[in-house]
């Protein structure tokens with residue numbers, strides 16, 4: 001169980017004369033619970049704080065105030081390697097760090113001292129699950145499209161078999177067929193591998209198919225947090241496009 005209690009995140013500004021200044025709010029008063037087996041989809045207009053929230057949950061950023069708990073243990077008390085095993089994030093534009101795909105997929109397991117045979121079995125299993133062709137194993141990221149890199153990065157996260165998987169717009173660079181297949185696999189994961197998923201996804205048709213809950217962020221605050229069955233998806237689509245249009249008009 002993941003729990004956020006009254007979490008606030010402010011930018012940190014430093015002044016030469018006055019030391020640390022309060023900065024401006026990125027996320028405000030975020031209280032949230034994600035239960036095992038949940039498939040939480042986060043939506044919100046550009047700049048609403050979606051990526052910042054995932055980064056907090058992955059402990060890439062520390063909250064300015066408030067607390068985050070995993071299974072009732074406060075984040076700061078969980079050794080970082082233990083937390084990285086339990087909670088894994090796939091960034092929006094993942095990198096393979098110059099490795100070939102085969103090496104990149106095996107790397108998290110090599111780091112954990114897992115035997116070669118199990119590494120090979122797990123890598124093959126997730127490669128096949130995500131329909132990643134064997135021929136990619138000897139390719140480097142320069143030979144992959146951004147969608148292909150996303151898919152490899154998701155497989156690399158899944159080989160760890162984390163408790164919670166955080167995905168930042170995982171389908172944004174995929175073609176429709178691959179995106180639909182990925183969403184289908186992700187939807188099964190809580191049942192097949194006890195993996196809870198928190199995903200940012202703007203593609204509402206896919207979000208509707210995937211999610212058990214929907215968290216809607218607006219200007220760094222929770223606008224709604226509801227079971228997916230209670231969402232009026234058409235109304236949500238209209239609302240999000242209105243907010244985006246207004247932001248664009250203000251920008252221009």
Ligand SMILES: Nc1ncnc2c1ncn2[C@@H]1O[C@H](COP(=O)(O)OP(=O)(O)OP(=O)(O)O)[C@@H](O)[C@H]1O
Pocket residue numbers: 011026044045046047048049050051052053
């Ligand atoms: N390290 C940082 N320093 C200063 N401001 C930041 C930092 N990280 C994020 N922000 C600001 O916080 C706000 C939320 O950013 P975030 O990337 O979380 O939004 P988002 O909802 O993921 O947006 P998008 O859909 O465009 O990716 C934005 O105004 C952004 O400029």
